[in-house]
Amino acid sequence: MPIIHTQVQLQSRRRFVAKGAGPILRSLQTSVAVVLPPSLFIWVAIGSRHTSDSSLDDLDFGLHLMILPKYTSRLIFCFALALSVSGIPTCRLTPRPTGGPTTTTESGCGSATSWSFNNEDHSNQTIGDRSFLVHIPPKYNPNTTHAVVLSFHGYGEDDREQERISGFSEERNLIDGKGIIAVYPLAVYGPGKNRKPARAWCGAPYSPMGVDDVGFVEAIIDSLESNLCVDSTRIYASGMSNGGGFVNLLACSSQTASKFAAFAIVSGAFYSGTHPFTAWEPGRKIPLITFHGLADKTIPYDGRNDTANINDDTPPIPEWREAWVVRNGCDASAPSNVSQPYEGVIETTWQCGDDIDSTVKAFEIEKGIHAWPSTAETTFNATSEQILPFFNQYSLQEQL
Numbered sequence: 001m002p003i004i005h006t007q008v009q010l011q012s013r014r015r016f017v018a019k020g021a022g023p024i025l026r027s028l029q030t031s032v033a034v035v036l037p038p039s040l041f042i043w044v045a046i047g048s049r050h051t052s053d054s055s056l057d058d059l060d061f062g063l064h065l066m067i068l069p070k071y072t073s074r075l076i077f078c079f080a081l082a083l084s085v086s087g088i089p090t091c092r093l094t095p096r097p098t099g100g101p102t103t104t105t106e107s108g109c110g111s112a113t114s115w116s117f118n119n120e121d122h123s124n125q126t127i128g129d130r131s132f133l134v135h136i137p138p139k140y141n142p143n144t145t146h147a148v149v150l151s152f153h154g155y156g157e158d159d160r161e162q163e164r165i166s167g168f169s170e171e172r173n174l175i176d177g178k179g180i181i182a183v184y185p186l187a188v189y190g191p192g193k194n195r196k197p198a199r200a201w202c203g204a205p206y207s208p209m210g211v212d213d214v215g216f217v218e219a220i221i222d223s224l225e226s227n228l229c230v231d232s233t234r235i236y237a238s239g240m241s242n243g244g245g246f247v248n249l250l251a252c253s254s255q256t257a258s259k260f261a262a263f264a265i266v267s268g269a270f271y272s273g274t275h276p277f278t279a280w281e282p283g284r285k286i287p288l289i290t291f292h293g294l295a296d297k298t299i300p301y302d303g304r305n306d307t308a309n310i311n312d313d314t315p316p317i318p319e320w321r322e323a324w325v326v327r328n329g330c331d332a333s334a335p336s337n338v339s340q341p342y343e344g345v346i347e348t349t350w351q352c353g354d355d356i357d358s359t360v361k362a363f364e365i366e367k368g369i370h371a372w373p374s375t376a377e378t379t380f381n382a383t384s385e386q387i388l389p390f391f392n393q394y395s396l397q398e399q400l
Contacts, residue, residue: 109229112142121169127219131186133159135169136228137179145231147175148224149391150183150217152243155206155269156198159184162240165372167383175236175392181228185220187213187243201239201246204271205312213246214256221259233397237263238387240372241299244268254283262287262394264387267370269299270320272313285328285357289390291382292317293368301364321362325350328358342379356393361386 115134117123123134140146153162163169168182190208192198200206202213224230237260239247244265250256251263263286294301303316322332330352337349344366352358363386365378373382380386 107225108142108227109145110143113227115227125223127216127223130188130216130219131159132220133163133184133186134224134228135163135182135184137181138171139179140181140229142229144178145229145234146178146181147231147234147236147391148181148183148221149175149236149238150185150220152185152201152237152239152246153187153199154239154241154243154267155200155204156192157240157243158199159186162243165240165374166238167374167381168238170384173384173388175234175388176231176395180388181224181230183220183224185217201242203245203249204242204269207242214250214253217250217256218259233261233395234391235260235396236391236394238266239264239268240266241269241370245270251286251288252281254281257281257283257286258396261396262289262391264289264390266291266372266382267293267296267299268317268320270314272315285355286324287357287359287390287394288321288324289361289363289387290317290321291363291365291368291373291386293365293370295367296370298370321360325360328352328360330358330360345378345380361390 115123115125117134117136121136121138121140123136125132125134137146149168151162151166151168153159162184163182167173168180171179173180173182187199187201188208188211189197190200190204190206190211192200192206198206200208202208202211221232221235225232237247237250239245245268247263247265248268248270250260265288268290292299292301299314301317303319304312304314306312325332328350330350332350334350335348336351337347339347341347346364346366348362348364350358350360363373363382365373368378371377373380375381
């Protein structure tokens with residue numbers, strides 16, 4: 001049976017337009033496209049588009065239907081819905097095999113890497129037209145596996161700035177008793193705010209359209225495992241602001257959650273108008289540590305309800321984190337511990353009994369602004385004092 005691809009558009013003028021057929025369902029910058037893994041099922045994706053050169057003045061829906069030969073009796077429908085009169089960006093997912101590693105990957109171990117590092121142990125690497133900054137510990141040993149921390153910058157920032165504020169590249173930082181490989185991916189330019197283009201990760205109203213950030217992250221992991229001695233059971237994701245919102249997306253998706261042992265989000269920017277912050281897929285429990293300032297005016301702690309543009313709405317941070325607690329199977333109304341580890345900082349931990357994989361740990365910073373907590377902005381350093389010790393507790397090998 002040949003592959004059939006049909007697109008039907010329902011325009012705001014209530015006109016139906018049928019568009020051709022072809023063997024491949026493609027993803028364009030002006031529409032949402034979802035591609036099915038080669039297990040071959042029926043796949044439906046609903047998306048929206050609105051472009052400046054379009055003849056439409058308002059909402060435009062697209063329906064993609066791909067019917068493929070059935071190698072199995074199962075029937076799967078997957079809907080990706082995006083509704084906006086302004087054309088909101090949506091995160092594009094490239095299917096890959098799921099399931100976390102059960103053993104340590106050593107394909108990059110045992111020999112010197114072909115990557116060139118400068119005298120500060122940095123190397124800029126590219127995948128297609130995308131780039132990422134890699135820092136290896138000064139005592140990097142190609143015969144010893146090392147944990148990896150990916151850290152995603154915020155809106156309008158870059159890889160070097162994220163390295164500076166997070167401090168993951170500092171020599172003192174250890175996971176599993178060894179120096180870590182710190183990786184700082186670089187986002188691409190999107191439309192930005194107020195028509196000022198800026199770098200942004202997918203999942204926000206100012207993100208670029210049709211960019212496969214998720215596939216980029218997976219390609220980075222593949223490249224790291226091939227070129228460096230990586231402990232594939234100890235790969236972690238962290239992010240600031242828009243980068244934190246993207247980390248939330250990585251944790252929500254079973255496609256990527258299985259690749260990371262734990263997650264850290266600082267001043268996370270979550271936009272329910274672009275990617276619902278509770279759009280989880282079934283999967284394992286997600287260890288998560290979060291930080292947010294009560295004085296944050298960029299992403300308000302109590303949320304933002306923008307009547308002029310609902311795509312800019314952000315949820316109250318307590319609502320977001322407690323949703324994660326419930327998702328992990330714990331009682332959000334009964335934290336396992338509440339303490340004040342630093343002046344003006346409340347630490348709340350949720351954990352289901354002795355199951356540390358269910359842990360959600362949240363830090364409320366009374367005078368905290370939209371910044372990565374460090375000795376410069378607060379009374380504590382989030383990276384060295386909290387994030388790395390938290391990451392150190394988790395390994396995919398132990399969770400599977």
